[in-house]
Structures are given as structure tokens and as C-alpha cells.
Amino acid sequence: xxxxxxxxxxxxxxxxxxxxxxxxxxxxxxxxxxxxxxxxxxxxxxxxxxxxxxxxxxxxxxxxxxxxxxxxxxxxxxxxxxxxxxxxxxxxxxxxxxxxxxxxxxxxxxxxxxxxx
Amino acid sequence: xxxxxxxxxxxxxxxxxxxxxxxxxxxxxxxxxxxxxxxxxxxxxxxxxxxxxxxxxxxxxxxxxxxxxxxxxxxxxxxxxxxxxxxxxxxxxxxxxxxxxxxxxxx
Numbered sequence: 748x749x750x751x752x753x754x755x756x757x758x759x760x761x762x763x764x765x766x767x768x769x770x771x772x773x774x775x776x777x778x779x780x781x782x783x784x785x786x787x788x789x790x791x792x793x794x795x796x797x798x799x800x801x802x803x804x805x806x807x808x809x810x811x812x813x814x815x816x817x818x819x820x821x822x823x824x825x826x827x828x829x830x831x832x833x834x835x836x837x838x839x840x841x842x843x844x845x846x847x848x849x850x851x852x853x854x855x856x857x858x859x860x861x862x863x864x
Numbered sequence: 865x866x867x868x869x870x871x872x873x874x875x876x877x878x879x880x881x882x883x884x885x886x887x888x889x890x891x892x893x894x895x896x897x898x899x900x901x902x903x904x905x906x907x908x909x910x911x912x913x914x915x916x917x918x919x920x921x922x923x924x925x926x927x928x929x930x931x932x933x934x935x936x937x938x939x940x941x942x943x944x945x946x947x948x949x950x951x952x953x954x955x956x957x958x959x960x961x962x963x964x965x966x967x968x969x970x971x
Contacts, residue, residue, distance in 0.1 A: 796961035
């Protein structure tokens with residue numbers, strides 16, 4: 748049974764970089780058919796896809812966030828990561844990681860990241 | 865840019881009733897990449913339907929999806945108390961993923 752778990756700081760200062768990691772258990776990040784994605788949800792609002800990456804590091808990003816986003820993969824630790832730079836209060840959200848099979852079938856529980864000084 | 869519009873914004877129903885939720889795309893999309901999710905407060909979304917009409921693993925058969933082109937529907941045949949939640953549609957294309965704004969099904 749595949750499980751995903753987000754980790755990272757819950758508080759980030761404006762203009763700094765938000766860094767989150769998603770650790771996969773019960774399965775391998777190196778599955779050749781899967782991508783792995785990040786989705787966020789501001790408090791009380793809807794879902795926004797941030798980007799997805801495969802085991803070899805091929806990534807694609809939401810055009811509206813592309814200039815600030817970098818995703819990476821660490822196959823030795825079965826995890827993938829998100830970096831979002833130059834954050835503002837508008838980036839405050841619950842950040843979810845999920846398996847991307849052109850829909851998202853397995854999700855982490857989510858991590859609230861707040862941007863505040 | 866793809867835009868998904870969901871209606872109604874809120875659907876007020878009672879247990880046992882039938883719910884029909886609409887998702888309309890701004891231009892014709894492939895049914896292969898149309899999905900529906902359920903989200904309850906404090907929880908991650910759960911995949912209900914993929915490929916417009918295929919139920920995800922473990923999803924009860926009271927949930928069904930239909931549609932093609934620009935108009936898609938999620939139907940809950942008989943609402944159970946645990947079905948009161950927010951429902952999102954989502955589309956994938958080579959440009960990435962788009963989510964609709966959601967429909968809240970409440971009592």
C-alpha cells in the first residue's frame with residue numbers, strides 16, 4: 748500500500764525559499780510509468796497543481812509558478828522535493844504531494860506552510 | 865488556457881437523494897484525462913473517478929461519472945451521510961493540470 752508523507756518547515760519568511768520533501772513508502776519512486784506531483788490549497792480555497800517530476804528528474808511545472816519552482820528527486824532515499832522561492836503571503840497553503848498518473852491517486856496528508864515574518 | 869467551471873457552487877440535499885454535479889471545460893478536452901475528487905474538511909482529496917467514468921479503487925458504485933467534449937457530470941445515486949463534502953473536477957493536458965473551483969454538497 749503506497750504512502751506519501753510531506754515534511755518541512757511550517758513557517759517561512761517572506762522573500763525566502765520554501766523547501767518541502769515527500770517521502771514514499773510501500774512503493775518505489777523509480778516506477779517508470781509514474782510521475783510525482785505537488786498540489787497546494789490556500790486556506791478555504793481550491794486546489795492548484797504546482798508541478799510533477801519522474802524518477803529520472805524530468806519535470807513539468809504550472810506555467811504560473813514555473814519561474815519560482817524547482818523539483819528534484821532522490822531515488823536512494825525514495826523521495827522527491829519542492830523548492831519555491833521568493834515566497835509571499837499568497838503562498839501560504841496546505842501543500843500536498845501525490846502520485847501523478849494523469850490524475851492523483853495517492854496523496855500525502857498535507858503540510859501547512861505559512862509565509863509570515 | 866483551460867478553465868474548468870463547476871456548478872452549482874453549493875448543492876443542498878438530504879441523505880438518500882440523488883446528486884448531480886457539473887463540470888464544464890472552456891474548450892473540448894479528452895475524456896481520458898478528466899477526473900473527480902472528494903475532499904472532506906482537514907483531509908486530502910480522494911480520487912473518485914478517472915477517465916471521466918472509471919471508478920477508482922475502493923469507490924462505491926453509487927458514484928458514477930459521465931460526459932464528453934466540454935460537459936461532464938458526477939452523479940451520486942443515493943447520498944450517504946459520509947458523502948457530504950466538496951467535489952473537484954480536474955483535467956490533464958500536456959500543459960499540466962487544471963482543477964475546477966469545487967462544488968460543496970451539504971445538508
